[in-house]
Every structure is written in C-alpha cells, then in structure tokens.
Amino acid sequence: MMQVISQNTREKMKGLRYSGFGVYIQGIKSSLASRMAYRGDFIMSMFIMMIVELGGPVITLIIYNNGASFPGWGVYEVLLLQGIFLLSRGISFPFFMGIVWNTISRVQEGTFDLLLIKPRSILLMSIASAFDSEDLGKLIGGILVFGIAMKNLPAQPLHNWITFFIFFIFSILLMFAFGLFMAGLGIVWIGNYRIYDIFMTVMEFGMYPKSIFTKSFQTITTYIIPISLLASYPASALLGKPNTNVLLALASAIVFFLAGLWFYFRMVANYTSSGG
Amino acid sequence: MIHVSELKKTFTTYERGGTFREALISLFVRKKKTVNAVKGISFDIEEGELVGFLGPNGAGKSTTIKILTGIMHPTSGEVDIMGYTPWKNRRKYVENIGAVFGQKSQLLWDIPPLDAFNLNQSIYRIPSNEFKKTVSEMVEMLALKDLVKKPTRQLSLGERMKCEFIMAMLHKPRVVFLDEPTIGLDVIAKEKIREFILEQNKKGTTFILTTHDLEDVEHLAKRVIVINHGEIVYDDSMDKLRNYFGEKKTIHLTTRKKIMLPKHEGIAVRSQLSDYDIEVVIDLSQIKLNEFIKKVNEESVISDMSIEGLELEYIIKDLYQV
Amino acid sequence: MDGIVSRRSDTPPIFKAVISATYKENLAYRSQMAISIFTQPIYFLVQYFIWQSVFKISDTVSGFTLDQMLLYFAISSLSGFLNWDSAGTELQDLIQTGKFITFQIRPVSHIYYSFFQKVGNRILAFWVEMVPVIFFYILFGIDLIPAKPFWTVISFSISFVLSFLVSYTVGTIAFWLVKTDGVRRSILLFTQIFSGLFLPLNLFPKGFQKILFYLPFQFITYVPTRVYIGSYELAGITMPIPQIVFLQAIMVVIMFLVNRFIWSMGIKRFTGVGS
Missing domain, CATH: 3.30.70 (Alpha-Beta Plaits)
Incomplete structure (x- = not known):
C-alpha cells in the first residue's frame, strides 16, 4: 500500500493529523472512548485518584489543627506547596506517566513488540498508547488544593507568577525524567509493578517544604535527585520566599532529565538487541 | 448413570441502555426479558459412554453443562448423576466428578504442575500411595516426563493441557466433563490427548465432551447429542449421524x-x-x-x-x- | 471427618497444602516483595522529618510524644504488612474470568482456601518484608518492645482474620458487578484511612473520631497498634486493653456472619437459584 502513495499525498500527510502530536491526540481519544464503556467504574476510579492525592494535604491540615506546624510555613503556604506538587503529578500522570505501566505490562505480555514495529518513535508510541484517563482525578485534586490555598493567601505580584511558571515547567520536566527512568527499568525488570512504589516514596520528599529535612538530605533532594524542584522551589517562588542555589538546582534537573532519556533509550536498545 | 429429564432453565435479564441516559433510567425502570436457554431436555447416559455434546454458540450447551456439574441451578426438571442431584449437596457430588475447561486452568501459573497436583490430592483426600501411582501412570501415558516439575508458565499450551487432564482426573472421577479440551493445540498434542481420553474411557470413565472441534468428536465420540435453541435436535450414534440427512x-x-x-x-x-x-x-x-x-x-x-x-x-x- | 480421615491420614490436610502451594507460588515474586525493604525506610524517614519538625514547636500532639508518634508509624506499618491482602482482588478475578467454577467443581469451600492462601503469602512476606524492616527500625533506635506482649499477639491475630474478612467480603461484590476495580479501590482506600494506617485515628477531628469508633476499620490497624503501645483512646473513650481486644473479637464474629450472608446471596445469584 505504502509504495503506491504518490508524492503528493505524502506531502499532505505532513499535516497536524500525522504529526507526533496528532498520534498522541488519537491515543487520548481512543483511551477515553474505551474507558467510557464502564462509566460508573471510571467516575469512581477518578474519584479515588483524587481522594488518594488529598492524603498529604489532609495530614497537613490535621497537624495544624492540632496546634502544631512546620517552622516558617503557614498552613495555606504548605497547602499551596502541596497543591503545586499535586498539579505537577496531575498533569504528568494522565498525560505521560502511563508510559510506565504501559511499558511494564507490554514487556511482560510480549506486546511491546507491537509498538516497536510501528514506524514511529518508541517513546511517542509508548506515551500515546498509555493515556490514563482515571488519573485526571489527580489533576482535579491538584486544582482543588491549589485553588483553596490561593484563595486564602494574599495576591502575588506578576514577577512571582513568572518565576513560579518557569519552575513549574522544570517540575513537569522532572516528572518526565522520573517516567523515563521507571519505564526503562520496566523493560529490564520484567513484570515488576512495584517500580512505581520506589519512585512514589522517593517523591514523598517533594511534598513538604525543603527546610524540614536535614542539610545532608537537602543536598540530595536538590542536586542529586532534584525533588525539591517538584514543589518546594516553585512554591517558594510564588510566595516570594528566598530560594537558594537556583541555577545549580535547575542545571541538575536538566542533567537528570538527560540521564533519564539516555537510560530509557539504552534500555530499549538492550531490549531490541536481545530480542526481548 | 446420568439421567436427565425435562430440564429447563430460564434466565431473567434486564435490558440496559447503552447511553448514559438509558443507564440512568434503567436504575428505576427495568425492562424484563426472559430467555429460555434450555427448554425441557431429557436424555440418559450409561456408565462408560463417551458422548459428544454439540451445539452452536448460545444453544444452551454450556447452561446444560453448568447444571450437570452443579454450578448452576435449573428452573425445573430432574437430574440424577450417580444418585446425586448435582446442585444439591454440591461438595459431596463433586468428589465424584472431574472437569477440564480448555480456557479455565486449575493449575497454578508460577509453580510446577506437580505442586498443583499435591493441592488437589489434599482437596480430594487421595491417599499418598494411590496419588503417586496415578500421577506416574498418567505422566507416562501423556509422555510428560519431568515437565511436571517445571513451573507451569514455562510449559507449552499442549503440555499445560495435558497437566490439566491429570489435575482433573487424579481422584479417579467416574464422570468427566470436557469443555473445549483441545482448543489451540497442535496436531500432535491433540492426538496424544485423544489417545489419553480413549484409554481412560476404556477403563470405564464416562466422558461428556463439549467442543466445536468436530475432529475431536469424530475421533472420540460414539454417541452425539446436538442441542439447538435449547432443545435436543439429534441424539443417536455417530454412524447414524453421517446419514442423517440421507446418503x-x-x-x-x-x-x-x-x-x-x-x-x-x-x-x-x-x-x-x-x-x-x-x-x-x-x-x-x-x-x-x-x-x-x-x-x-x-x-x-x-x-x-x-x-x-x-x-x-x-x-x-x-x-x-x- | 466421617471416619474416612483416619484411613487417609497420610494425605496432608488442605490447609497445609494450600499454604505450601501459595508460599511456593509467591516465591517467584520475592524480589518484588523485597522492594519494601527500600520503600518502607524512605517512607518512614519522611514521616520522621515531618514529625521531628512539628515537635520542634509542640511537645505533644493529641497526647502523643515524638517517640510515641514514631512508634505508632513503625507498628502500624508492620500491621500493614501483616494484614496486606489480595483475597478480594483474587476472588473478583476468579469470578470475572469465570475461573471461579474450577473451585465450584472441587470439594472445597473457597473462603477456607482463600484464607490459607493469605497465610502462605504472609509467611513469605514475614521473612522478606517484615524482618528487614523491623531490623531497620531497631537500627533507627525505635524501642520495639510491646507494652503487653500477650494481648499484642492476640490483637494482631484477630486483625489478621478481620482484614481478610473485609477484603474477601469486598471481593464478593463481583457476583453483582461486571467491573469492580473502582469500588474495590475505593473501599480499600477508605479501609486504609479509617483503620489508621496513614495517620493515628486520634489525630482526626473529634466528631469524626466518634464515627470511626463505631466502624469495623479501627480494629484492623489502630487497635492492634494501640495495644502494642499499651494504651487505647479514641473519640475521648479510653478502655483497658483486654476490653478493646474483646470488642475486636466480637467484630470478627460479626464480620464473619456478614460475609456468610452476602456470600450466600452471591452464590445464589451465581448458581441462578430462582431465576
């Protein structure tokens, strides 16, 4: 079939519909359609995703309700930080973190090969076929917590919002890097869904103000696995609190992301050369 | 040995709309729909027979098998198998029967079939010496050798199916129900399993075979019961079936x-x-x-x-x- | 049971066979289980930092000192490992794939089978997950000696059965619903929150504590953990240890009856009685 397509139609196929983004959108559409077959279950699952995410903020509220607090942080400031953390997760989990379970289950079942024979990047295919609509519940949870916190905090100047936005992009980038590491691990560590657990617990460090950890832990969470960028840095920026060693933290995030990309493609190459 | 008379099964289902609105309405008003899956069938099977039980999808075949194995209650009718009514006193009854479902495994995926056999040994309370004898006999008959000591997930489909047979027949059941026992198998594995069934049948085990694989029926069954639309449309020997519509x-x-x-x-x-x-x-x-x-x-x-x-x-x- | 047993005494009893088969089955996944050796200390460290920081300002939170708070998190996590349960998920899977009939055609009751599957699975978890984590807590300097060892053992055993019954009952829903992941996950989550796995129940708002007191969930984690620490209090109600353990035992009986009732309705539906 492909040979008979004229040069003319080939040109037309360069349109948006056939771009990587178009493939991705198609993936989202078909995932939503199949999930809609069991609406009740879908809505309930989404609700659960949201409730699960509220665990951290609830603990915060309970701590403050009992008259205790994190030194230097008001209750709504902590909630803002956690809201940002949840927003970052709420965007990454439905839109690209599905690459992890998709890779693990496909490698286990042997259907990963079906993605490899498609004439597109394996990264694109793994993400496009893994839109996780239930995880939109996480996003709703994030918007909720972020909104409540903002409503109870004074309005922030525009330049705070701008720096916040830049940090937030890095937060997403970091999530993507996490996804790449997990997916890569999923290729070699066959059928191990607990890979998620490893990263989810590590991420726990990102849900609280950087200042509650000891100095040595702060070093790890800023420069080695820059988890502080997930929420602590963006929240401090938005609230006008001082952030230290910003450039170094951003640089290590980029290094971490590149390492993730390298690791992922390395593992894919491993898989293809060993024949699965 | 098996006596079935006037067996009926009627299902009541509720129509459920496809759209959200219809689904919402169906929460309050439900449209009843009755389906007569089995419409009063009767037959008798003697000890040592090997009967092919055939019918197109949705004919009432699996409903009948479910009733005969004690999994489902009929709406009305009588069933007497070895003196038991299958759906009453299930635990006692099922000690005497075996079943192989081609698509529902009794084996345990991550451990060797032999360990799963041990499990059934305990469940059916089979004495150890008898158990060992049966296993080694069947392993030899099916040419499995040491494969029963390998984790189930490493076995081929054919090897697994052979093990399913051992699993189902360890307790020497007098009646065995087979549901699509050769589905997806290669020619050689099919042949081996058919040989095994015939061998066990010679020893006196009664088999009831449901399948869509007519080769199975041709090779195994001496008698065929065909069910369609919940009624028996043919019940006679295999030879007569060939000339059923004239020569x-x-x-x-x-x-x-x-x-x-x-x-x-x-x-x-x-x-x-x-x-x-x-x-x-x-x-x-x-x-x-x-x-x-x-x-x-x-x-x-x-x-x-x-x-x-x-x-x-x-x-x-x-x-x-x- | 009926004189047959003595003649067939060389056959291992079903519970032994199920435990050993499940243990072997799960051995294949021990490396996955072992991930807890990494995740649990990290999770605990985060908790440590949170409460360390919180207790810098106040000496007690809801009657707990820092040490008691950390002990609570340590013990509740161990209770979590002990009570972890896949009975409900597995039952749903069996029903939905139709594989449940392979149990119906064998002379064994599924709840009995399933319970000993959990036992086999948790024996493995004990070595692979709990022992290393206990070792970590000891290294971390947590004083793990239970206040009342006898009642602690009793209370943990009861919670083991209770958590199984809750999970198994939830799994029974599959007799009615085609897709049950959502319901199961909701109930699992609420069970975990309301049992006190994530946070001591006495930290919740007072009004909410009153509701929690009357739900079965507190008996799964909160009660055994408080028995371990040596004092019980919820919603302003304090109780001697033997008394709360007694209540826990009553709850198991109630839960068992509830399960058998729902189960018998489910089986009727499955076998098509009266339809």
Whole structure:
C-alpha cells in the first residue's frame, strides 16, 4: 500500500493529523472512548485518584489543627506547596506517566513488540498508547488544593507568577525524567509493578517544604535527585520566599532529565538487541 | 448413570441502555426479558459412554453443562448423576466428578504442575500411595516426563493441557466433563490427548465432551447429542449421524467445456471456482451417482473428479440451522 | 471427618497444602516483595522529618510524644504488612474470568482456601518484608518492645482474620458487578484511612473520631497498634486493653456472619437459584 502513495499525498500527510502530536491526540481519544464503556467504574476510579492525592494535604491540615506546624510555613503556604506538587503529578500522570505501566505490562505480555514495529518513535508510541484517563482525578485534586490555598493567601505580584511558571515547567520536566527512568527499568525488570512504589516514596520528599529535612538530605533532594524542584522551589517562588542555589538546582534537573532519556533509550536498545 | 429429564432453565435479564441516559433510567425502570436457554431436555447416559455434546454458540450447551456439574441451578426438571442431584449437596457430588475447561486452568501459573497436583490430592483426600501411582501412570501415558516439575508458565499450551487432564482426573472421577479440551493445540498434542481420553474411557470413565472441534468428536465420540435453541435436535450414534440427512456425496469436478449441470432434483452446488471447476453435493436417494456423472460428462466432458462422503462439518451445519 | 480421615491420614490436610502451594507460588515474586525493604525506610524517614519538625514547636500532639508518634508509624506499618491482602482482588478475578467454577467443581469451600492462601503469602512476606524492616527500625533506635506482649499477639491475630474478612467480603461484590476495580479501590482506600494506617485515628477531628469508633476499620490497624503501645483512646473513650481486644473479637464474629450472608446471596445469584 505504502509504495503506491504518490508524492503528493505524502506531502499532505505532513499535516497536524500525522504529526507526533496528532498520534498522541488519537491515543487520548481512543483511551477515553474505551474507558467510557464502564462509566460508573471510571467516575469512581477518578474519584479515588483524587481522594488518594488529598492524603498529604489532609495530614497537613490535621497537624495544624492540632496546634502544631512546620517552622516558617503557614498552613495555606504548605497547602499551596502541596497543591503545586499535586498539579505537577496531575498533569504528568494522565498525560505521560502511563508510559510506565504501559511499558511494564507490554514487556511482560510480549506486546511491546507491537509498538516497536510501528514506524514511529518508541517513546511517542509508548506515551500515546498509555493515556490514563482515571488519573485526571489527580489533576482535579491538584486544582482543588491549589485553588483553596490561593484563595486564602494574599495576591502575588506578576514577577512571582513568572518565576513560579518557569519552575513549574522544570517540575513537569522532572516528572518526565522520573517516567523515563521507571519505564526503562520496566523493560529490564520484567513484570515488576512495584517500580512505581520506589519512585512514589522517593517523591514523598517533594511534598513538604525543603527546610524540614536535614542539610545532608537537602543536598540530595536538590542536586542529586532534584525533588525539591517538584514543589518546594516553585512554591517558594510564588510566595516570594528566598530560594537558594537556583541555577545549580535547575542545571541538575536538566542533567537528570538527560540521564533519564539516555537510560530509557539504552534500555530499549538492550531490549531490541536481545530480542526481548 | 446420568439421567436427565425435562430440564429447563430460564434466565431473567434486564435490558440496559447503552447511553448514559438509558443507564440512568434503567436504575428505576427495568425492562424484563426472559430467555429460555434450555427448554425441557431429557436424555440418559450409561456408565462408560463417551458422548459428544454439540451445539452452536448460545444453544444452551454450556447452561446444560453448568447444571450437570452443579454450578448452576435449573428452573425445573430432574437430574440424577450417580444418585446425586448435582446442585444439591454440591461438595459431596463433586468428589465424584472431574472437569477440564480448555480456557479455565486449575493449575497454578508460577509453580510446577506437580505442586498443583499435591493441592488437589489434599482437596480430594487421595491417599499418598494411590496419588503417586496415578500421577506416574498418567505422566507416562501423556509422555510428560519431568515437565511436571517445571513451573507451569514455562510449559507449552499442549503440555499445560495435558497437566490439566491429570489435575482433573487424579481422584479417579467416574464422570468427566470436557469443555473445549483441545482448543489451540497442535496436531500432535491433540492426538496424544485423544489417545489419553480413549484409554481412560476404556477403563470405564464416562466422558461428556463439549467442543466445536468436530475432529475431536469424530475421533472420540460414539454417541452425539446436538442441542439447538435449547432443545435436543439429534441424539443417536455417530454412524447414524453421517446419514442423517440421507446418503449424500460431495463431488468435485473439473471439466473441459463450460459446466452445464443436469436439471434434476437432489443436486446442490456448494462452491464454484470457475466455469470449469465446481463442487456439488448430490442426494443419492434422488439421483443415482452413475446417472449424474454420465449426464455431466455428456454435456461438459469431465477432465478430473473426486467423490467423497459428506463431511461431518456440513451435517452439523445443517443441524445447527434447523 | 466421617471416619474416612483416619484411613487417609497420610494425605496432608488442605490447609497445609494450600499454604505450601501459595508460599511456593509467591516465591517467584520475592524480589518484588523485597522492594519494601527500600520503600518502607524512605517512607518512614519522611514521616520522621515531618514529625521531628512539628515537635520542634509542640511537645505533644493529641497526647502523643515524638517517640510515641514514631512508634505508632513503625507498628502500624508492620500491621500493614501483616494484614496486606489480595483475597478480594483474587476472588473478583476468579469470578470475572469465570475461573471461579474450577473451585465450584472441587470439594472445597473457597473462603477456607482463600484464607490459607493469605497465610502462605504472609509467611513469605514475614521473612522478606517484615524482618528487614523491623531490623531497620531497631537500627533507627525505635524501642520495639510491646507494652503487653500477650494481648499484642492476640490483637494482631484477630486483625489478621478481620482484614481478610473485609477484603474477601469486598471481593464478593463481583457476583453483582461486571467491573469492580473502582469500588474495590475505593473501599480499600477508605479501609486504609479509617483503620489508621496513614495517620493515628486520634489525630482526626473529634466528631469524626466518634464515627470511626463505631466502624469495623479501627480494629484492623489502630487497635492492634494501640495495644502494642499499651494504651487505647479514641473519640475521648479510653478502655483497658483486654476490653478493646474483646470488642475486636466480637467484630470478627460479626464480620464473619456478614460475609456468610452476602456470600450466600452471591452464590445464589451465581448458581441462578430462582431465576
């Protein structure tokens, strides 16, 4: 079939519909359609995703309700930080973190090969076929917590919002890097869904103000696995609190992301050369 | 040994709309719909028989099997198997039966079949010496050797199915239900399993075989029960089934000239590849074979020809369409 | 049971066979289980930092000192490992794939089978997950000696059965619903929150504590953990240890009856009685 397509139609196929983004959108559409077959279950699952995410903020509220607090942080400031953390997760989990379970289950079942024979990047295919609509519940949870916190905090100047936005992009980038590491691990560590657990617990460090950890832990969470960028840095920026060693933290995030990309493609190459 | 009379099963289902609105309405007002899956069937099976139980999808075949294995209660009717009513006193009854479901495994995926056998040994309370003897006999018969000591997930489909048979027959059940036991298997594995079934049948085990694989039926069953639309449409020996619709032959013809079939009752075209190549079924009670051949040869000049008995497949297809 | 047992005494009893088969089955996944050796200390460290920081300002939170708070998190996590349960998920899977009939055609009751599957699975978890984590807590300097060892053992055993019954009952829903992941996950989550796995129940708002007191969930984690620490209090109600353990035992009986009732309705539906 492909040979008979004229040069003319080939040109037309360069349109948006056939771009990587178009493939991705198609993936989202078909995932939503199949999930809609069991609406009740879908809505309930989404609700659960949201409730699960509220665990951290609830603990915060309970701590403050009992008259205790994190030194230097008001209750709504902590909630803002956690809201940002949840927003970052709420965007990454439905839109690209599905690459992890998709890779693990496909490698286990042997259907990963079906993605490899498609004439597109394996990264694109793994993400496009893994839109996780239930995880939109996480996003709703994030918007909720972020909104409540903002409503109870004074309005922030525009330049705070701008720096916040830049940090937030890095937060997403970091999530993507996490996804790449997990997916890569999923290729070699066959059928191990607990890979998620490893990263989810590590991420726990990102849900609280950087200042509650000891100095040595702060070093790890800023420069080695820059988890502080997930929420602590963006929240401090938005609230006008001082952030230290910003450039170094951003640089290590980029290094971490590149390492993730390298690791992922390395593992894919491993898989293809060993024949699965 | 097995006595079934006037067995009926009626399901009540509720129609559920596809759209969200319909689903919402169905929460309050539900449209009832009754389906008569089995409409009063009766039959008897003697000890040591090997009966093929056939029917198209949705004919009531699996409902009947579920009732006979004690998994489902009928709406009405009587079943007596070895003195038990299957759906009453389930635990006692199932000690005496075995079942192999081609698509529902009793084995444990991550551990060797032998460990799963041990589990059934305990469940059926089989004495150890008897258990060991049965396992080694069956392992030999099915040529499994040390494979029963390998984790189930590493076995091929055929090897796994052989182990399913051992698993189901360890406790020497007198009646065994087989549901699609050779589905997806290669020719050699199929043959081995059929041999095994025949061997066990010779020793006196009664088998009831449901399958869509007619080769299984041809090789195994001496008697066939065909069920369709919840009723038995055929219940007799395998040999009689072949001539159920009268004596018919399938004839494949290649001719020099364009084929002109004689205008006569009892000739049906099954497929026609070209003007010179045709496959017909003729009913010998209406037209004689030599007469048919003569006529065709006069008109079209036969260059090649094969004559076969009507395949089981076509007889069953006809039965399913009754 | 009926005189047959003595003649067939060389056959291992079903519970032994199920435990050993499940243990072997799960051995294949021990490396996955072992991930807890990494995740649990990290999770605990985060908790440590949170409460360390919180207790810099106040000496007690809801009657707990820092040490008691950390002990609570340590013990509740161990209770979490002990009570972890896949009975509900597995039952749903069996029903939905139709494989449940392979149990119906064997002379064994599924709840009995399933319970000993959990036992086999948790024996493995004990070595692979709990022992290393206990070792970590000891290294971390947590004083793990239970206040009342006898009642602690009793209370943990009861919670083991209770958590199984809750999970198994939830799994029974599959007799009615086609897709049950959502319901199961909701109930699992609420069970975990309301049992006190994530946070001591006495930290919740007072009004909410009153509701929690009357739900079965507190008996799964909160009660055994408080028995371990040596004092019980919820919603302003304090109780001697033997008394709360007694209540826990009553709850198991109630839960068992509830399960058998729902189960018998489910089986009726499955076998099509009266339809």
